[in-house]
Amino acid sequence: MVTTLPKQTGNYDMKPKKFIVWLFVVSSTIMFGGWTSYYLVFSGSKGKGHGLVLPDVFIYSTLVLVASSICLFLASRAQRKSTALQKRYLGLTFILGIVFAYMQFSAWSQMSLGGAYFINNNAGISMIYVFTFFHCLHIIAGLCLIASAFFGAGKVTAERNAYRMEIASIFWHFIDILWIYLYVFLLLNR
Amino acid sequence: MSTIAIHDTHHDHHDHGHHKETFLTKYIFSQDHKMIAKQFLITGIIMAVIAMGLSILFRIQLAWPDKSFPFLETFLGKWAEGGRIKPDFYLALVTIHGTIMVFFVLTAGLSGTFSNLLIPLQVGARDMASPFLNMLSYWFFFMACVIMMGSFFVQTGPASAGWTVYPPLSALPKAVTGSGFGMTLWLISMVLFVASSLMGGINYVSTILNMRTKGMDLWKMPLPIWAFFLTAILGILSFPVLVAGVVLLVFDRSFGTSFYLSDIVFGTQILPNEGGSPILWQHLFWFLGHPEVYIVIMPALGISSEVISVNARKPIFGYHAMVYSLIGITVLSFIVWGHHMFVTGMNPLLGGVFMITTLIIAVPSAVKTFNYLATLWRGNIRFTPAMLFAIGLVSFFISGGLTGIFLGNASLDINLHDTYFVVAHFHLVMGSAAIFGMLAGVYHWYPKMFGRMMNAKLGYLHFWLTFISAYLVFFPLHFLGLDGVPRRYYVFTEFEFMRKWLTVNTFVTWAAILGALAQVAFLWNFFYSIFKGKRAPQNPWEANTLEWTTPVEHLHGNWPGEIPTVYRWPYDYSKPGHDEDFIPQTIPFSQTMSSNLPHDFEGNEEAERIQREWDAQNPPAEQRTPQH
Numbered sequence: 001m002v003t004t005l006p007k008q009t010g011n012y013d014m015k016p017k018k019f020i021v022w023l024f025v026v027s028s029t030i031m032f033g034g035w036t037s038y039y040l041v042f043s044g045s046k047g048k049g050h051g052l053v054l055p056d057v058f059i060y061s062t063l064v065l066v067a068s069s070i071c072l073f074l075a076s077r078a079q080r081k082s083t084a085l086q087k088r089y090l091g092l093t094f095i096l097g098i099v100f101a102y103m104q105f106s107a108w109s110q111m112s113l114g115g116a117y118f119i120n121n122n123a124g125i126s127m128i129y130v131f132t133f134f135h136c137l138h139i140i141a142g143l144c145l146i147a148s149a150f151f152g153a154g155k156v157t158a159e160r161n162a163y164r165m166e167i168a169s170i171f172w173h174f175i176d177i178l179w180i181y182l183y184v185f186l187l188l189n190r
Numbered sequence: 191m192s193t194i195a196i197h198d199t200h201h202d203h204h205d206h207g208h209h210k211e212t213f214l215t216k217y218i219f220s221q222d223h224k225m226i227a228k229q230f231l232i233t234g235i236i237m238a239v240i241a242m243g244l245s246i247l248f249r250i251q252l253a254w255p256d257k258s259f260p261f262l263e264t265f266l267g268k269w270a271e272g273g274r275i276k277p278d279f280y281l282a283l284v285t286i287h288g289t290i291m292v293f294f295v296l297t298a299g300l301s302g303t304f305s306n307l308l309i310p311l312q313v314g315a316r317d318m319a320s321p322f323l324n325m326l327s328y329w330f331f332f333m334a335c336v337i338m339m340g341s342f343f344v345q346t347g348p349a350s351a352g353w354t355v356y357p358p359l360s361a362l363p364k365a366v367t368g369s370g371f372g373m374t375l376w377l378i379s380m381v382l383f384v385a386s387s388l389m390g391g392i393n394y395v396s397t398i399l400n401m402r403t404k405g406m407d408l409w410k411m412p413l414p415i416w417a418f419f420l421t422a423i424l425g426i427l428s429f430p431v432l433v434a435g436v437v438l439l440v441f442d443r444s445f446g447t448s449f450y451l452s453d454i455v456f457g458t459q460i461l462p463n464e465g466g467s468p469i470l471w472q473h474l475f476w477f478l479g480h481p482e483v484y485i486v487i488m489p490a491l492g493i494s495s496e497v498i499s500v501n502a503r504k505p506i507f508g509y510h511a512m513v514y515s516l517i518g519i520t521v522l523s524f525i526v527w528g529h530h531m532f533v534t535g536m537n538p539l540l541g542g543v544f545m546i547t548t549l550i551i552a553v554p555s556a557v558k559t560f561n562y563l564a565t566l567w568r569g570n571i572r573f574t575p576a577m578l579f580a581i582g583l584v585s586f587f588i589s590g591g592l593t594g595i596f597l598g599n600a601s602l603d604i605n606l607h608d609t610y611f612v613v614a615h616f617h618l619v620m621g622s623a624a625i626f627g628m629l630a631g632v633y634h635w636y637p638k639m640f641g642r643m644m645n646a647k648l649g650y651l652h653f654w655l656t657f658i659s660a661y662l663v664f665f666p667l668h669f670l671g672l673d674g675v676p677r678r679y680y681v682f683t684e685f686e687f688m689r690k691w692l693t694v695n696t697f698v699t700w701a702a703i704l705g706a707l708a709q710v711a712f713l714w715n716f717f718y719s720i721f722k723g724k725r726a727p728q729n730p731w732e733a734n735t736l737e738w739t740t741p742v743e744h745l746h747g748n749w750p751g752e753i754p755t756v757y758r759w760p761y762d763y764s765k766p767g768h769d770e771d772f773i774p775q776t777i778p779f780s781q782t783m784s785s786n787l788p789h790d791f792e793g794n795e796e797a798e799r800i801q802r803e804w805d806a807q808n809p810p811a812e813q814r815t816p817q818h
């Protein structure tokens with residue numbers, strides 16, 4: 001008899017799911033958009049922003065995050081050629097991600113030592129903590145995606161592997177750009 | 191995009207949906223969109239009944255502020271000591287009533303039910319883009335409901351700062367009892383709710399954009415799908431802002447930051463918080479809050495378009511205009527939020543801008559209204575219960591929309607803001623219109639959901655009682671508002687100028703009780719028919735859309751064979767020259783030569799040529815066309 005099968009294999013499943021990640025990126029951007037607009041209106045009405053010289057760690061952490069993005073890009077490129085290479089780059093991305101998170105926390109401690117606490121009568125300063133904290137939550141989620149790509153590499157089908165790599169890439173590059181946006185935003189709106 | 195046709199001997203498609211289903215995977219942790227839709231609907235109905243009960247409680251207080259009702263004390267204990275509802279609890283009732291109705295019933299209950307049910311069925315997909323996320327969406331919603339209801343079992347009672355939870359009232363746990371733990375639960379519940387809405391909305395958008403069946407281009411989608419699509423986009427773009435605002439509120443409440451707080455004197459104590467501004471909460475809240483009201487009404491409008499067209503046996507009037515006005519509403523609704531804040535000391539120039547954008551949004555709303563009326567005009571109307579509710583929606587949308595234009599004028603709103611006029615406005619346009627749209631959907635798609643029919647007589651009873659009592663309840667409130675009676679006041683006897691409205695309040699309360707009793711007819715009909723209703727035929731309303739091509743018995747994957755291909759738009763009703771008064775979307779034009787029109791072919795010259803040849807051979811004999 002003639003029957004039909006829904007095309008369960010391959011990208012039939014993948015395309016809509018990848019789109020879901022993009023939509024998540026959009027809504028997450030909007031959440032940060034909400035905070036940055038709070039900040040703009042707040043600093044606009046007060047005539048001042050956070051008024052801090054941001055800790056230097058942020059410069060280094062930004063570099064680390066960019067480096068991790070590059071590693072992830074290399075991992076994507078390597079996936080066709082060599083699983084070992086792909087895994088090596090993925091591992092590097094993961095480690096750099098953790099280093100980044102650690103550096104963000106050390107920036108917090110520097111700020112607190114300098115008297116710029118989270119609980120502050122200048123909501124602009126509290127906002128720096130909010131930005132970094134929620135950005136770090138994204139980092140944790142991104143690390144999970146990278147881990148899933150890492151452990152999947154070589155075990156799952158090439159198609160699934162590519163899919164996981166793509167999901168991880170979309171998300172990780174997004175949080176990279178997001179951080180750069182937040183950092184520049186904070187630099188510009190003292 | 192397509193499906194693969196293969197000669198298959200060993201792999202029968204039927205095991206596609208029938209692999210070891212347990213009670214748990216079928217009814218509880220189901221990933222099937224049809225089951226999830228039913229879960230949303232039934233949870234939504236339960237929440238609606240609860241919220242309605244709350245409203246009856248505070249209506250009793252409003253009608254008889256000085257009377258004691260011992261049964262209240264029996265039910266509510268210390269919150270109604272001596273049989274009278276306490277002020278704190280009154281505020282909690284109003285708050286939770288609003289929250290449940292707006293978010294849990296008219297957002298999750300409405301979108302959750304019908305987007306889940308109809309998107310895959312009407313665009314021709316086997317399920318959602320991510321069934322797993324879809325299941326999570328329901329369970330987050332369920333948890334949000336449980337936590338919100340849990341706040342009734344907290345010593346200090348539920349949140350009581352109104353459904354908009356303005357700080358500083360909501361930001362200071364000691365301000366009123368309701369700002370204590372109840373408020374914390376409210377915030378937790380809302381975060382879960384937003385997560386649920388986002389997971390749902392993201393799924394809907396992805397499914398609509400990526401998983402339509404062959405031939406289903408965007409301009410062949412039924413209007414409910416357009417409405418769900420744009421609603422989901424609104425949600426994705428606005429709910430995250432609410433999360434942003436809620437997070438800051440949580441920090442203010444529980445950690446001592448000053449995002450919304452400044453210069454607060456508490457009794458004799460001066461609070462240390464400085465520099466924040468409660469107005470900023472209002473901006474963040476209403477940036478979501480206004481799109482939210484359209485998140486509520488747009489699915490109802492989409493559902494009504496479908497129901498009205500099917501039951502008027504006419505194509506929907508101005509299909510493209512309907513879509514463009516939905517798009518217009520979607521875009522405009524992001525730039526009008528300031529109309530909720532005219533009296534916050536806003537710069538008059540800014541107020542003027544918000545006023546203009548607000549009045550412009552009335553244009554697409556009016557376009558839709560006229561299109562409904564034009565569709566009904568000289569239709570061959572079948573007054574099914576669903577049709578009545580859809581017409582009811584149009585009625586409420588008009589009467590509530592008109593008062594929106596009053597409120598949109600900043601100079602009028604200065605007088606009307608925070609009075610019962612606003613309450614009347616949004617209960618007609620949202621409370622009544624959106625609920626009627628939802629009920630229209632329930633009556634219309636019940637056969638698709640449960641495979642049985644609801645009882646039409648009970649449906650008529652339900653409609654007329656609800657329709658009449660809704661007007662009796664909400665119309666008089668306009669006059670209270672025009673007289674300056676503020677909303678959310680607890681006893682009318684305390685204020686000289688409000689006393690004369692007590693008799694009206696009593697009347698309104700009786701009308702509300704009538705309306706509540708009318709819902710018994712619905713509840714009985716709904717739950718009885720699940721088990722004992724008449725079995726539904728496959729296409730009970732003789733409709734064109736794809737969902738009626740699926741078998742009555744649900745199966746995972748929706749269609750037993752290949753997903754049908756779509757050839758035409760969904761509104762070919764009473765097409766001249768065709769022998770039936772409906773042509774389903776799956777019928778190709780080659781089978782309807784006698785009724786095809788030149789523009790049906792969208793410029794396909796080959797098809798036009800074939801049609802011309804056919805027309806030449808079959809001259810349109812006068813006697814063949816029944817119409818004049």
Ligand code: HEM
Binds near residue numbers: 598606
């Ligand atoms: C013709 C289009 C509409 C216009 C011009 C309009 C205008 C307004 C204005 C100016 C207010 C603020 C009143 C005040 O607080 O002083 C308001 C409140 C409100 N409107 Fe509308 N509206 C329209 C349609 C709708 C629709 C379709 C819905 C819902 C489905 C809706 C729901 C609400 C709600 C819930 C509130 C009150 C919120 C609160 O303060 O609790 N409106 N409307």
Ligand SMILES: [Cu+2]
Binds near residue numbers: 526
């Ligand atoms: Cu509004």
